[in-house]
Amino acid sequence: MNPPPGDALAAPWWDATRERRLLVQTCGACGHRQHHPRLLCTNCGGTDALGWTPCAGTGTVDSFTVVHRSPEPERQVPYVVARVRLTEGPILLTNLVGIEVDDSILGAGVVLAWSPLPDGRNLPVFTLATEA
Template sequence: MSSEAPGACQVPDPDEVTAPWWDATRRRVLLVQRCAACGHAQHPPRALCTACGSPRDLGWSEATGDGVVDACTVVERAMPGFRPPYVVARVRLPEGVLLLSNVVTERPYDVGVGDALRLDWRPLPDGRALPVFVPSER
């Protein structure tokens, strides 16, 4: 069962801070923002490091695409672009950040904390894509 339903989900337009992240999604690459001054990784992208406050030392690193469910819920109410039931999860990446995303699965009630996930993509009409996750077969 796909989590997609008729209607498009709303996504923000890129700005000067988020444009590199959104551009990478066109190539199906997930970027994590990292501070060269203190080593802190953060998501979503911001203009300042949330650990040390540096505005100049932020760069990008490519995520592996692996993740683990940190918290999740099964949503049973329709939203634009999603057909219930679907899973919303907080996904912990080995790069040190948490992403709020969708776990696309035929068995939403079987998803639980600690489950291994792998990155997948939900295409958007303008060529960008949203990172979503699927249960890992490893």
Template sequence: MTPWWEATREGRLLLQRCEGCGHLQHYPRALCTGCGGTDLGWQESAGRGAVDSFTVVHRSPSPEHAPPYVVARVRLDEGPILLTNLVGDADWHCDQRVRLAWRTLDDGRRLPVFEQE
């Protein structure tokens, strides 16, 4: 996970890539979800995709997340799906094209979020 988080500091979204079968996955893990292999590397994402599904949260479970906000599944053009937030004023809908944006954390790392393309 360290390479993934460090890349976010530079505004780069990394996907885990299996050196054995070429499968791309996100979130990073110990085994390839395609073949079960353990020879895993990294590939940078272009940061483009489409909204797969989403919901607008109007009642937040904690004060740190001011409603309303949008939680979504974004299918990257490279294939993997990210659970993320959609940001910006848009009339969101499934299959809508989106591009990578970033939300900066207090320690300098960033979380990938997506905005309308």
């Protein structure tokens, strides 16, 4: 899988993945957190105070789908595409790895893992949180 090269707006986000740090964009004016990075806060419209907050790397499965036929021939199927609601609030479109897929994963707790990319960046993926 080849994610798009980071544009200027997303560059700090991608740079952080080199150190395996997951960030969400945060508005210093109203406290709103959002993903993907945008030029303005989707809550208050502010543009001046956008910064970054490191994520704990936890969340819950908001929805998911199992892909059985990949648009990229070199990619192994099936794989799981999921919307994960981060503990910090924003939704991240991601992959779930290392799990048995059934409907019980809806709403399940997940934790961050990292999938290395050839260029040194890392892709945030998630796996089921183990019960304490």
